[in-house]
Amino acid sequence: MSPTIPPLAAKLGGLQSSAIRDLLKLTARAEIIGLAGGLPDAELMPRERIAAAADAALSSAGCLQYTESPGWRPLRAVLTERESLRLGRSVTIDEVFVTHGSQQALSLLAEVLLDPGALVVVEDPAYVGALQVFRAAGARIVAVPLDAEGMRTDALADLLARGERPALVHTVSNFHNPGGVTMSPQRRAELAELADAHGFWVIEDDPYGELWFDNPPPASVATHSRNVIRLSSASKILAPSLRVGWMVAPDPVCRAVELLKQGADLCGSALTHQIAADLLADETWLSAHVDHVRTVYGERAKSLVHAVRTRFGDRVRCTDATGGMFVWADFTDDTDTQALLPRALEAGVAYVPGSAFAVDGGYRNSMRMCFTTSDSATLTEAVDRLARAAQ
């Protein structure tokens, strides 16, 4: 008798691979200039400094054992000090929780903060890693648009005035992925006020805040309200393979996340936590290192923006790229970026069509371009190719 093969869970039916990941597989050919990816440049990661820290950590056996679920305590101590400076108050170590990249913080927070059917407000266009998590949690998702000042808090206020009661509002406050914009100081204060008045959580997802090119971003939304949970990460300033993200959240939230983390994966890596702690505590070195990354990314960003404006003129409107990793661009002449993509690939350039980030459809004339992994000449060539494809 042939064996009966058991089924997978029925609830998986709605799960889909990220359209962006599928696109990246298609566009990984060497002759294509990749503006589609979202990776930091590995050549700018502090390989030798990490090797020295690994060597120091491995001089004793402590870094090999299981560690505490909220993270290796000396790393949490370093982060507590940094976050206290950033937030302008004495953050306690119990408010700091290290996760396996900040994606894990999103995923565990979705479980801790959301009952099925809860309302989650996201920005549109949205960070797709957050959308994926909130959809998997069974949340009802409502989008609020972005403009040049970040989340349209007036649209959020309208939602609330109509009686909508979100459990959670998610924002990428600094150098938005994919939108490229930064929330203004006034919008930050407004968002925090709404959170306090209506009693909802805000997740301020901030992986890019250190990557400013000319001026640091405004004070964190979390400086305005204790209802704001701040997420950050070592992935964009040090290296993704440390898998060190962290959150600053009220103690009861951290304790609930701790229980879930035990079931999810017990704990992080004491080895990579120790390496991250070493580098983050080395302030003089870190400051020079991050300055260098800012300078290089800033030059690349300006080259990309300059090339787009030169080649396309009024036909394309794009963000200024004042930090982060992405430029968002809109064709003003109704060019469909999804339809353009095959021609662009043929011409040797890849980007992500705006529709991949749309919460409820739209952004058919938009695209996201990542400037981190190519030099200025290559970025200029990429835009030349795009211009040929779009003729």
Added chain:
Amino acid sequence: MSPTIPPLAAKLGGLQSSAIRDLLKLTARAEIIGLAGGLPDAELMPRERIAAAADAALSSAGCLQYTESPGWRPLRAVLTERESLRLGRSVTIDEVFVTHGSQQALSLLAEVLLDPGALVVVEDPAYVGALQVFRAAGARIVAVPLDAEGMRTDALADLLARGERPALVHTVSNFHNPGGVTMSPQRRAELAELADAHGFWVIEDDPYGELWFDNPPPASVATHSRNVIRLSSASKILAPSLRVGWMVAPDPVCRAVELLKQGADLCGSALTHQIAADLLADETWLSAHVDHVRTVYGERAKSLVHAVRTRFGDRVRCTDATGGMFVWADFTDDTDTQALLPRALEAGVAYVPGSAFAVDGGYRNSMRMCFTTSDSATLTEAVDRLARAAQ
């Protein structure tokens, strides 16, 4: 107006910290000999070999970047070769998926295989990390007892005959935690036959299989059926801080886990994956290293068992400790191990009462003792203290 503090999700109500973790916090005093923990001995972890592998990995930037969600491909290739040998068939690389410790495999598999209310069969006493995951998934949990030959497959057959239809059966087939027993070859074949006949998944959770003292364990349950998902880990033979666990599962299961892994934490660490691949591929070194760990743990296990039998005679029945990390012991005279614990701590020894592993209560006269982190003299002293406390 004071801010309105938002609530946590109502569904969290049932979440509890592991009783064992809480106990370990109480018993971490230096004067107490810890038999309660469940950690491998950090002094036996190959620190220098890991340092050399880290150094080699960090000679180029590749190990710093994000990696694929199923794991760094060369690590999957090494694991594919090892698992092909173990399972006696050509495992394909698409059947091998690296997780952040095998706890993450359990957690993602619970999402992939279980709809809410699905029936999960576990062994009693149970691995609490699995219980925690299945409870969080909203499963209905039914226990099947262990005996000296492992899971009582006759009891499982009775359940099935009564019309119960499990989606999943979980077993720790080798050197059970906490039960200390290993499933016999016949039981393995029976379990696989039941899985094939009734169409349920088996998770064969095998972190300890390499830690045999006299003879290797019988062939994996997964050699008997493709409905068996095998989990293993580098934590017990190399180091937990590599956070490298893996599963061997049919391709559709791996692809569903891949989608969930993207939302859970994007990917593992290319750095620790590269270190693990280096060590696992170095067969001559690995074989000598694991032999050494086996020898040391084997001596410790024998010392503990000898001391228990010498001091307690017929008053305590304990497992033989043929591998793994734990001895399970039952008082035959109705001694309540929960009530004994405060006196044991006062006498300077800690263990975990059997009730901590009970699925539906019971095991009030039992305890789990871990022998990995103390030398033979210390283990003997621990049993002396226990005997004094139990007088």
